[in-house]
Amino acid sequence: MKTTSIFSQVLCHLIAMTLTLRQGVHPLPVPTDIPICTASETAQYSLTFTGKWTQAAFPKQYPVYRPPAQWSNLIGVTHSSDYHMWQRNDFASNGVREFAEKGEAWTVMKEVEAAGERIQSVYGILSAPAAVGGTGQMNTQFEVFARHSYLSFIVRIVPSPDWFVGVDSVDLCDGDHWKDNVSLHLYPYDAGTDSGFTFSSPNFETMPQDRITQITASFPSHPANSFYYPRLKHLPPIAKVTLTKIKKTNQIISLLLEPTQSNQLPTGNEIEDTLINTPLDCEASVWSPWGLCKGKCGESGVQHRTRYILMHPANNGAVCPPLEEERKCFPDNCL
Known part of the structure; x- marks a missing residue:
């Protein structure tokens, strides 16, 4: 490449x-407050x-x-x-x-x-x-x-x-x-x-x-x-x-042998390898504006608003909330 x-x-x-x-270079002074390797x-x-x-x-x-x-x-x-x-x-x-x-x-x-x-x-x-x-x-x-x-x-x-x-x-x-x-x-x-x-x-x-x-x-x-x-x-x-x-x-x-069950010795400074599953919560967008009120004149109607998923959940993260909502309303400009 x-x-x-x-x-x-x-x-x-x-x-x-x-x-x-x-x-032709000269040693630099060694700080006195740092441990010296001997x-x-x-x-x-x-x-x-x-x-x-x-x-x-x-x-x-x-x-x-x-x-x-x-x-x-x-x-x-x-x-x-x-x-x-x-x-x-x-x-x-x-x-x-x-x-x-x-x-x-x-x-x-x-x-x-x-x-x-x-x-x-x-x-x-x-x-x-x-x-x-x-x-x-x-x-x-x-x-x-x-x-x-x-x-x-x-x-x-x-x-x-x-x-x-x-x-x-x-x-x-x-x-x-x-x-x-x-x-x-x-x-x-x-x-x-x-x-x-x-x-x-x-x-x-x-x-x-x-x-x-x-x-x-x-x-x-x-x-x-x-x-x-x-x-x-x-x-x-x-x-x-x-x-x-x-x-x-x-x-x-x-080189030392690769660690195996037969030759691996505890050193007190080993790192355990464990399976990590980080929970990722669902993320949803903000609600859209309420839609038009649908219904007959003189009677209550229904209007809706929606939102969408920004991030799907993973690894037992919080599930997504409802993506659609409705409420009662009364039609405007009713003739």
């Missing part, structure tokens, strides 16, 4: 530039991103075609504590904006490059191919160093105005050793650059630009929003990420 080719060219360019940047060796991790974006969990306006629900490429970086790819309640950079709105990676890659010494080298860049379908999965591997023990990444929700999921500065180091497993639920974020309310909204630039905010069941508080579920206290997770430290045997790196 053309998009994959462009993405590969961007990554190759960034590799060359970051190798150049490593020469692990003596580097660590390799496998990253598994799994979509949980199902029609049962997110029935409202679920995109089934042109395009159907899916995930963009994953773009990430391992970094030191003084760098942020993106941050909640902060403004999205131009690179994050272009990626969240269009899935274009060039500018955000250039921003990573411009971070200079804060990015450890080519090993600090990670990517994974796009996942087909809302429950698609993507995998990649990466390396971390004691001075660059943080992981950040971003994945665009497709289709959407400027919505994404990701993690910001997850520390994989715990004092003098690396964490074995980290599992995180992921929830949707709004980049604050497009004002569309639905998955398929046309481009509508936010002026002035807003801050990155987490989308919840009640925020934005607008019935048209694709994630608006007023009956829920919290949205179910739309994706999850699992980070697994790769074991080294005689300096040969080997």
Whole structure:
């Protein structure tokens, strides 16, 4: 695909530039109020991103075609504590904006490059191919160093105005050793650059630009929003990420076996996969004006008004109300 080719060219360019940047740079001071990683060796991790974006969990306006629900490429970086790819309640950079709105990676890659010494080298860049379908999965591997023990990444929700999921500065180091497993639920974020309310909204630039905010069941508080579920206290997770430290045997790196009933051990940081059925209540339009009064002169008549269904119920949500109503009336202008 053309998009994959462009993405590969961007990554190759960034590799060359970051190798150049490593020469002649000086370390930046490390903040004293942040835990310092003292692990003596580097660590390799496998990253598994799994979509949980199902029609049962997110029935409202679920995109089934042109395009159907899916995930963009994953773009990430391992970094030191003084760098942020993106941050909640902060403004999205131009690179994050272009990626969240269009899935274009060039500018955000250039921003990573411009971070200079804060990015450890080519090993600090990670990517994974796009996942087909809302429950698609993507995998990649990466390396971390004691001075660059943080992981950040971003994945665009497709289709959407400027919505994404990701993690910001997850520390994989715990004092003098690396964490074995980290599992995180992921929830949707709004980049604050497009004002569309639905998955398929046309481009509508936010002026002035807003801050990155987490989308919840009640925020934005607008019935048209694709994630608006007023009956829920919290949205179910739309994706999850699992980070697994790769074991080294005689300096040969080997991936851990996939979890099965025979080899799966409780780690205290595992995420249970349960079937989620989010109730979606029926939504009806406002009533039309009352129609003409039908009846004989001098006698009471009947007039009607109607409304129509905006959203059909799902997963045992509230059923639709009556769509037609009548009342007694007396004909006007009776001759």
